[in-house]
Amino acid sequence: MLIEFIYTSHAKTPLSPEQLSTLKKSCIEYNTQHKITGMLLYNNMKFMQVLEGDKETILALFKKIKQDPRHHQVEALILNPIDERNFGQWAMGIADISNESIKPDFLSDPNIVNKALSKKLLLAFSHHLIEID
């Protein structure tokens, strides 16, 4: 079953652009092999990630992600069956949005209100509308 899975977490220490880039590389390799797509936003030490793929595959990956020492306070928000992927072109898009002026394109799409729940959640997260403590 194709699902979208969304969680938030806190980085234990700030991640440098190099560390984010290393993380991205390992995500893309694994996710491509396992037909996983999605988006990871990093906003001042907070993460929100959307993972799309087969349910069992995503839950197996989430088990590993939860144990990753780079972050903690990992909180699952949503597990939703979907008909099609919203991030099909990204084995894992990673955007550091800590700097307000840098936003991924889809977050500046004026029609985002008509878009998928996952995109709305990422938009809300990028505007600090979702507080995680």
Ligand SMILES: Cc1cc2nc3c(=O)[nH]c(=O)nc-3n(C[C@H](O)[C@H](O)[C@H](O)COP(=O)(O)O)c2cc1C
């Ligand atoms: C915020 C965050 C998001 C991650 N997302 C993914 C991901 O999408 N795909 C992936 O393979 N690893 C991801 N990882 C890395 C995994 O936690 C883990 O390091 C990786 O699966 C290798 O685990 P292993 O050494 O136990 O095999 C993420 C880590 C963090 C901190």
